[in-house]
Amino acid sequence: EAGVAQSPRYKIIEKRQSVAFWCNPISGHATLYWYQQILGQGPKLLIQFQNNGVVDDSQLPKDRFSAERLKGVDSTLKIQPAKLEDSAVYLCASSPAYADTQYFGPGTRLTVL
Amino acid sequence: GENVEQHPSTLSVQEGDSAVIKCTYSDSASNYFPWYKQELGKRPQLIIDIRSNVGEKKDQRIAVTLNKTAKHFSLHITETQPEDSAVYFCAASLTGTASKLTFGTGTRLQVTL
Numbered sequence: 001e002a003g004v005a006q007s008p009r010y011k012i013i014e015k016r017q018s019v020a021f022w023c024n025p026i027s028g029h030a031t032l033y034w035y036q037q038i039l040g041q042g043p044k045l046l047i048q049f050q051n052n053g054v055v056d057d058s059q060l061p062k063d064r065f066s067a068e069r070l071k072g073v074d075s076t077l078k079i080q081p082a083k084l085e086d087s088a089v090y091l092c093a094s095s096p097a098y099a100d101t102q103y104f105g106p107g108t109r110l111t112v113l
Numbered sequence: 114g115e116n117v118e119q120h121p122s123t124l125s126v127q128e129g130d131s132a133v134i135k136c137t138y139s140d141s142a143s144n145y146f147p148w149y150k151q152e153l154g155k156r157p158q159l160i161i162d163i164r165s166n167v168g169e170k171k172d173q174r175i176a177v178t179l180n181k182t183a184k185h186f187s188l189h190i191t192e193t194q195p196e197d198s199a200v201y202f203c204a205a206s207l208t209g210t211a212s213k214l215t216f217g218t219g220t221r222l223q224v225t226l
Contacts, residue, residue: 041219042218043157044220056213102147105159
């Protein structure tokens with residue numbers, strides 16, 4: 001079974017630029033999560049989708065972050081404009097509907113200069 | 114919302130010794146407690162989990178205990194090996210349609226020869 005795929009793996013941008021991350025969950029997994037993991041900290045949930053609907057985006061900085069999952073499969077997370085404090089690893093995870101176990105992708109390491 | 118505290122932040126043990134990592138949670142409604150292992154530059158991987166209807170669970174050298182009254186749970190690794198060196202994260206959630214993991218801050222375990 002293929003795991004969660006993410007791209008790019010690394011991204012370096014200047015502050016105020018925009019960036020987008022892509023996630024392809026495990027086939028058949030209805031729930032998709034985006035986490036932000038700042039160096040030395042645990043992952044923090046940004047947004048959770050159930051199919052193509054948002055379940056929880058309470059910790060998403062909506063003035064600069066946006067995410068979509070239009071067809072209930074792949075998802076993109078966008079930051080515009082980026083700030084220095086957005087430097088982190090962005091992890092995507094997926095799980096079957098109503099299941100507890102989350103499977104993580106390899107993450108995208110973002111550096112904002 | 115849920116808050117998870119994790120101790121210690123770093124732990125160094127000699128090969129063959131045991132390691133214990135402790136977490137406390139704030140929301141008494143939480144009922145699912147997974148532990149993830151994250152090696153440097155890699156994705157978090159689930160190593161063991163426990164639900165609130167169970168007090169202890171074992172899987173070879175790894176065990177997790179849960180005290181619902183005190184709202185704390187612990188990871189026990191026996192006969193540690195160098196490949197156990199990694200960052201370990203505990204997490205807590207309330208299972209259901211919007212299962213949302215709240216992670217601890219992580220414990221860096223170093224197993225020395």
